[in-house]
Amino acid sequence: MRNVLPKIISLILVASPVMAQAPVRHRVAVLDFGYATVMTASQAVFGTNVDIGKGISDMLIDKLLADGTYRVIERNAIDKILHEQDFSNSNRADPTTAAKIGHVLGVDAVITGDITQFGRDDQNKNYGASAVGAWTHGAFGGVGKHESKAVVAITCRMVDTTTGEILASVTGKGESTRSGTSLLGGGYGGGSGAAAGYDMSSSNFAQTIIGEATTAAVAQVATGLNADASKIPDAPPPPKVAVSGLVADASAMDSIIINVGSAAGVKVGDQLAISRKVRDIKDPATGKVLRSIENPVGTLTITSVDASSAVGKFSGTGAPKVGDSVKTP
Numbered sequence: 001m002r003n004v005l006p007k008i009i010s011l012i013l014v015a016s017p018v019m020a021q022a023p024v025r026h027r028v029a030v031l032d033f034g035y036a037t038v039m040t041a042s043q044a045v046f047g048t049n050v051d052i053g054k055g056i057s058d059m060l061i062d063k064l065l066a067d068g069t070y071r072v073i074e075r076n077a078i079d080k081i082l083h084e085q086d087f088s089n090s091n092r093a094d095p096t097t098a099a100k101i102g103h104v105l106g107v108d109a110v111i112t113g114d115i116t117q118f119g120r121d122d123q124n125k126n127y128g129a130s131a132v133g134a135w136t137h138g139a140f141g142g143v144g145k146h147e148s149k150a151v152v153a154i155t156c157r158m159v160d161t162t163t164g165e166i167l168a169s170v171t172g173k174g175e176s177t178r179s180g181t182s183l184l185g186g187g188y189g190g191g192s193g194a195a196a197g198y199d200m201s202s203s204n205f206a207q208t209i210i211g212e213a214t215t216a217a218v219a220q221v222a223t224g225l226n227a228d229a230s231k232i233p234d235a236p237p238p239p240k241v242a243v244s245g246l247v248a249d250a251s252a253m254d255s256i257i258i259n260v261g262s263a264a265g266v267k268v269g270d271q272l273a274i275s276r277k278v279r280d281i282k283d284p285a286t287g288k289v290l291r292s293i294e295n296p297v298g299t300l301t302i303t304s305v306d307a308s309s310a311v312g313k314f315s316g317t318g319a320p321k322v323g324d325s326v327k328t329p
Contacts, residue, residue: 026108026232027071029078030064031098032057033154034114041119045210052118055200056154056218060111062201063222069229073107081105095159095166102161109167109232111225113156119210121151121175149177150213156221158228167231170224174216176209240328241265243272247324253314256300258326266310270302273329274320297324 033053035042042052064072081104102110151173158168205211245260256274260266275294282289298316305311314320 024234025069025071026229027073027106028064028109028111028158028232029073029102029105029107030057030061031078031101031110031112033112033156035118038115038118041117045119050200052115052200056115056214058201059214059218060156060222063218064225067222067226069226073105077105095157096164098159099161099164102159105161107161108235110159110161111156112159113154113221115152116155117151117153117173118214119150121149148209149175150208150210151175152210152213152217154217154221156225158225158231160232162233168225168228170221170228172217172220172224174213174218174220176212176216178209243270243326243328245326247274247320247322247326248309250314250320250322250324253319256312256314256320258300258310258312259308260326261307261309262305263307266302266305268302268305271329272300272302272312272326274298274300274314274316274324274326276318276321276324294325300326 032051033056035051035053035056038052039049043049058075061072061075064070078101081101085101085104098110098112102108152175153173154171156170156172157166158170159165160167199205200211200214206215241264243260243264243266245258245264245266247256248259249255249257258266258272266272274297276297278293278295280289281291281293296316297318297320298314300312300314300320302310302312
């Protein structure tokens with residue numbers, strides 16, 4: 001007995017992780033981030049207007065997919081819904097609108113936010129013509145041969161698509177500093193054409209100091225969102241379908257056939273009660289049947305289903321007959 005107990009305990013300890021229920025992976029949609037407040041700074045970095053809101057959104061999607069905490073809906077599906085529903089860019093960040101978008105997409109939560117800082121960390125915040133000229137001369141945003149520091153800050157919100165409630169607010173801030181380089185480095189050529197085609201999810205961008213700062217900020221946001229995954233309420237279980245039918249064939253106890261199937265809500269694994277009517281109770285004045293008295297026969301466990309019928313294995317003390325009623329307990 002002494003030798004048996006340790007083995008039993010070991011088996012329980014090994015089996016317990018397998019038996020533990022896996023956490024729910026909620027479906028989320030990530031909308032493009034707003035960047036109106038940093039558009040001037042962004043233009044100073046790239047030399048033209050680049051949609052950094054879309055770029056950072058794509059980076060966050062990639063990060064969330066890699067982490068695996070959420071199931072993230074594809075951008076193409078989001079773009080299609082936004083186009084069809086004609087949601088304007090100006091109010092997509094509003095929690096109520098975000099919830100409506102998420103409801104149409106069929107997701108549990110929508111992630112939206114704003115880029116609050118993007119560019120050079122400089123005490124002089126005047127991004128006028130002289131600053132832009134200093135950043136963009138030479139090869140794609142040169143700032144001269146001195147130390148350059150890039151800073152990117154993001155504020156992100158997670159919205160419940162059922163209630164419109166903001167479930168979580170997460171911030172991320174990334175910094176990167178190098179000596180003797182530009183925020184984007186060199187080698188990509190100047191002009192708006194090069195910037196307009198710049199891929200923020202590419203390894204080339206990731207290797208620049210502005211790319212390093214962006215990657216760090218996105219990673220912080222993803223970590224915060226993963227930590228807040230439990231704040232998304234679980235969807236309520238679907239309502240239980242009440243099944244009502246009759247035994248159609250009872251020639252074999254392990255293959256009882258009933259006259260209702262998937263069209264009536266029957267599923268494999270369902271356990272249905274079989275009963276037999278004994279008598280009807282009638283209204284003595286009108287003769288109308290008030291109720292039927294039934295005796296239980298046993299239980300039918302469904303093993304296969306088609307649209308209009310199902311087959312199950314019977315268990316019980318009685319023996320089912322054709323015409324017996326089959327119902328959800």
